[in-house]
Amino acid sequence: MTAAHPLLEADRVLVDYPVKGWRRPPFRALKGISLTVGAGETVGLVGESGSGKTTLGRAILGLAPVTGGEIRFEGRTISGLGKRERRALSKDIQVVFQDPYTSLNPAMSVGDILTEPLLVDGISRAEAERRVRSLLDEVHLPADAARRLPREFSGGQRQRVAIARALSRDPRLIVCDEPVSALDLSTQSRVLDLLIEIQELTGVAYLFVTHDLSVVRHISHRVAVMYRGEIVEEGDAATVTSEPAHPYTRRLLLAAPVPDPARQAGRRAERHRFLAAQAAPDH
Numbered sequence: 001m002t003a004a005h006p007l008l009e010a011d012r013v014l015v016d017y018p019v020k021g022w023r024r025p026p027f028r029a030l031k032g033i034s035l036t037v038g039a040g041e042t043v044g045l046v047g048e049s050g051s052g053k054t055t056l057g058r059a060i061l062g063l064a065p066v067t068g069g070e071i072r073f074e075g076r077t078i079s080g081l082g083k084r085e086r087r088a089l090s091k092d093i094q095v096v097f098q099d100p101y102t103s104l105n106p107a108m109s110v111g112d113i114l115t116e117p118l119l120v121d122g123i124s125r126a127e128a129e130r131r132v133r134s135l136l137d138e139v140h141l142p143a144d145a146a147r148r149l150p151r152e153f154s155g156g157q158r159q160r161v162a163i164a165r166a167l168s169r170d171p172r173l174i175v176c177d178e179p180v181s182a183l184d185l186s187t188q189s190r191v192l193d194l195l196i197e198i199q200e201l202t203g204v205a206y207l208f209v210t211h212d213l214s215v216v217r218h219i220s221h222r223v224a225v226m227y228r229g230e231i232v233e234e235g236d237a238a239t240v241t242s243e244p245a246h247p248y249t250r251r252l253l254l255a256a257p258v259p260d261p262a263r264q265a266g267r268r269a270e271r272h273r274f275l276a277a278q279a280a281p282d283h
């Protein structure tokens with residue numbers, strides 16, 4: 001059975017930021033965005049700086065003011081939730097930020113960083129420690145990483161810790177906000193491959209925010225292109241990134257490096273098979 005609702009639906013979402021100054025009108029950062037993310041799917045959100053990508057991610061996380069339209073998760077409206085309901089939702093919707101240097105508490109060991117959300121859920125310490133070992137294994141970090149502090153790791157390793165933390169409560173959706181932009185190119189592709197591997201294992205969905213079309217092409221099933229607070233083009237990742245319809249997407253594409261097409265085609269075919277399997281009838 002295909003799910004009755006997409007995992008996530010943004011429905012004509014408006015976000016207005018207040019502007020300081022007497023009688024100055026608010027700044028409309030999102031101008032009626034509609035977008036869906038299915039279970040197990042990766043939707044790349046691409047656009048230049050200031051187009052509103054982060055604002056949409058933040059609106060989904062309840063961190064930006066949704067002033068019109070609504071956001072639904074599994075059919076339930078989640079824009080405008082109170083603090084307590086939002087906290088409960090954080091089990092299902094997690095985030096990985098751009099900067100692995102500031103997103104982890106420098107005073108806490110990696111083990112504590114990963115254990116904390118589990119203890120909040122009421123899981124016993126022994127069970128949480130078992131879960132931490134399996135999370136470290138999932139992100140290909142050694143078990144002794146649990147005893148070390150974030151500063152003892154490279155940028156790529158820290159981002160693996162941030163991914164493990166996001167995964168710790170088995171979320172259905174992770175908002176990835178430029179998670180590889182601070183990393184060098186070879187580390188970027190290893191972290192992207194890790195995210196793909198995790199999705200294949202767990203069926204988690206990603207809303208993947210980036211300004212980089214080559215990154216989005218590597219990881220996404222579908223791509224939405226944002227320009228000045230609107231989605232100007234949306235479709236299958238292969239089509240949008242190789243035959244863009246909108247002049248703005250063509251401009252973005254011209255600025256992106258060309259990847260290995262054979263590898264990309266293989267990856268895409270593999271991922272579409274996975275999605276088709278996800279949509280197969282339940283028993």
Ligand SMILES: Nc1ncnc2c1ncn2[C@@H]1O[C@H](COP(=O)(O)OP(=O)(O)OP(=O)(O)O)[C@@H](O)[C@H]1O
Nearest residue numbers: 017027029047048049050051052053054055056211
């Ligand atoms: N808290 C805020 N208050 C007022 N304006 C904001 C706020 N956050 C973002 N904006 C404005 O909203 C617009 C969209 O910003 P946003 O950060 O969502 O864009 P982006 O596409 O993610 O850009 P970047 O890639 O640089 O992060 C920009 O014009 C920005 O200046």
